[in-house]
Amino acid sequence: MKETLDALWRSDGRAIRATLARLLGDLDLAEEALHDAFAAALEAWPRDGVPANARAWLVSTGRFRAIDALRRRARFDVALAELATRIDTEEAAPSGAAGDDPLADDSLRLIFLCCHPELPEEAQIALTLREVCGLATEEIARAFLVAPAAMAQRIVRAKARLRERRVAFELPDRAELPARLDAVLRVVYLVFNEGYFASSGATLDRADLAAEAIRLARLLAELLPDPEANGLLALLLLHDARRAARVDAAGDLVPLEEQERSKFDRVAIAEGVSRLEHALAARRFGPYTLQAAIAAVHAEAPSSAATDWTQLVGLYELLRRVEPSTVVELNRAAALAMRDGPAAGLARLDELLAGGELDHYAPAHAARADCLRRLGRNAEARAAYEQACGLSKQEPERRFFERRLRELGAEPTTSRGS
Amino acid sequence: MRYLVLAYGDRSKMEKLTKEQFAALVARCKVHDEELKRSGHLVSADSLEWDCVAIRPRGGKPTVTDGPYAELREQVGGLILIEARDLNEAVRIASLHPAAHLGEELGWGIELRPIAAGCHQ
Numbered sequence: 001m002k003e004t005l006d007a008l009w010r011s012d013g014r015a016i017r018a019t020l021a022r023l024l025g026d027l028d029l030a031e032e033a034l035h036d037a038f039a040a041a042l043e044a045w046p047r048d049g050v051p052a053n054a055r056a057w058l059v060s061t062g063r064f065r066a067i068d069a070l071r072r073r074a075r076f077d078v079a080l081a082e083l084a085t086r087i088d089t090e091e092a093a094p095s096g097a098a099g100d101d102p103l104a105d106d107s108l109r110l111i112f113l114c115c116h117p118e119l120p121e122e123a124q125i126a127l128t129l130r131e132v133c134g135l136a137t138e139e140i141a142r143a144f145l146v147a148p149a150a151m152a153q154r155i156v157r158a159k160a161r162l163r164e165r166r167v168a169f170e171l172p173d174r175a176e177l178p179a180r181l182d183a184v185l186r187v188v189y190l191v192f193n194e195g196y197f198a199s200s201g202a203t204l205d206r207a208d209l210a211a212e213a214i215r216l217a218r219l220l221a222e223l224l225p226d227p228e229a230n231g232l233l234a235l236l237l238l239h240d241a242r243r244a245a246r247v248d249a250a251g252d253l254v255p256l257e258e259q260e261r262s263k264f265d266r267v268a269i270a271e272g273v274s275r276l277e278h279a280l281a282a283r284r285f286g287p288y289t290l291q292a293a294i295a296a297v298h299a300e301a302p303s304s305a306a307t308d309w310t311q312l313v314g315l316y317e318l319l320r321r322v323e324p325s326t327v328v329e330l331n332r333a334a335a336l337a338m339r340d341g342p343a344a345g346l347a348r349l350d351e352l353l354a355g356g357e358l359d360h361y362a363p364a365h366a367a368r369a370d371c372l373r374r375l376g377r378n379a380e381a382r383a384a385y386e387q388a389c390g391l392s393k394q395e396p397e398r399r400f401f402e403r404r405l406r407e408l409g410a411e412p413t414t415s416r417g418s
Numbered sequence: 419m420r421y422l423v424l425a426y427g428d429r430s431k432m433e434k435l436t437k438e439q440f441a442a443l444v445a446r447c448k449v450h451d452e453e454l455k456r457s458g459h460l461v462s463a464d465s466l467e468w469d470c471v472a473i474r475p476r477g478g479k480p481t482v483t484d485g486p487y488a489e490l491r492e493q494v495g496g497l498i499l500i501e502a503r504d505l506n507e508a509v510r511i512a513s514l515h516p517a518a519h520l521g522e523e524l525g526w527g528i529e530l531r532p533i534a535a536g537c538h539q
Binding site: 035036069137149 | 419446449450452453456457458459503504505506507509510519532
């Protein structure tokens with residue numbers, strides 16, 4: 001029975017929590033109700049059997065237990081008695097909102113709630129990661145390089161604010177939606193990023209987070225015909241499609257030019273490209289759509305040599321107009337190095353690094369090192385890889401730079417064991 | 419994951435309570451204690467006697483003194499262990515403790531400490 005419940009927790013826990021949040025109007029109550037519902041199931045199901053509609057049973061049980069808890073606590077807080085009555089008498093079914101799966105809509109309500117403009121952005125991200133994606137406070141803290149207590153406080157304050165401002169558990173109306181969507185897409189992107197390329201630590205990615213982000217992106221793309229929602233989904237699918245090829249058996253990073261293209265997930269690429277085409281059809285080229293277009297060029301290329309680098313440089317140019325950043329400039333420079341050769345690439349990279357912003361960014365030095373290597377300027381290449389090594393916070397990335405150093409005949413100064 | 423909940427109180431203020439005042443307080447605590455127990459997250463809960471002994475290394479040898487380790491206005495009066503999936507859930511559970519609701523004038527309060535996986539760095 002424990003296995004059944006564990007499986008149910010993993011598959012439906014978050015959706016049930018979202019529905020409870022709507023029914024109870026409070027995130028903490030929902031968390032407690034979810035826990036109580038599963039505890040009740042652990043007790044009742046071995047005796048009575050697993051109910052036909054397990055999800056509905058859990059939602060209903062959680063709701064009743066919450067009402068009971070509120071009535072008990074009314075002994076020291078009278079306001080809770082009113083709340084209990086309100087929850088008890090309110091309609092259990094969601095108001096308005098079409099959709100065959102009301103639980104899906106509740107997950108969306110929850111994500112929009114967590115990304116509410118009343119909250120500072122960092123709180124939106126933290127709250128979404130915890131309440132929608134089910135990450136632990138400590139995990140979120142690690143992802144943001146913040147102490148767990150500080151992250152806990154951020155989440156506590158966010159919940160308090162939503163309560164104070166009486167923010168409703170409702171989907172934004174059609175007029176508000178595009179603006180609200182921006183914040184949500186940003187959060188989803190960040191979650192994927194964390195799963196795909198963990199900010200620090202020994203392993204390169206966390207498949208569960210990436211899968212969660214894709215799930216959310218898909219939900220958003222399906223509910224909202226906004227091209228950027230499709231663009232984001234396309235981007236995530238195209239990145240994820242290369243997951244198996246990115247890392248070798250030893251967990252080491254495989255650079256793009258060495259990736260076995262046969263390991264690319266063609267089904268994911270097909271879906272990604274289809275979503276991208278949808279997004280492009282709207283002729284509003286947002287940053288996610290452009291990044292997806294870039295990813296598509298890579299994913300569809302038969303080899304690194306046969307990649308359309310000219311198209312890539314063009315796409316980066318569009319991207320930097322829409323969302324200028326030094327990282328975009330860096331990536332454009334790397335594409336330039338492929339289109340025009342390492343000398344041109346190096347010139348551009350040196351220009352960028354002179355600006356100072358990329359000084360502490362390992363990939364910038366690695367890109368430079370790569371150009372130097374291709375030019376046969378090995379001593380300088382080694383120095384640049386040493387710099388990249390020192391700046392890298394990622395074990396597999398660092399091992400990759402050390403590998404390059406060994407190939408150049410150097411003994412890495414930060415050598416690790418086997 | 420397990421978390422430690424330390425319930426603090428001002429001993430001198432509490433010792434000034436009359437028997438009736440103290441009984442009334444205990445009665446009010448009961449409601450909260452029950453909530454904590456019902457949560458299903460409680461591993462253990464104990465009240466502590468005020469009497470304490472401090473043992474410190476002095477020249478590499480244990481030296482015993484009576485009284486608390488640190489002279490603070492509030493001292494630990496309760497020790498609770500809870501099980502929670504993360505720090506925020508632990509905050510929610512720990513907030514059920516009476517010292518999070520009552521005893522403001524008696525210096526009551528809670529300190530929540532995650533129990534470390536390994537040794538302190």
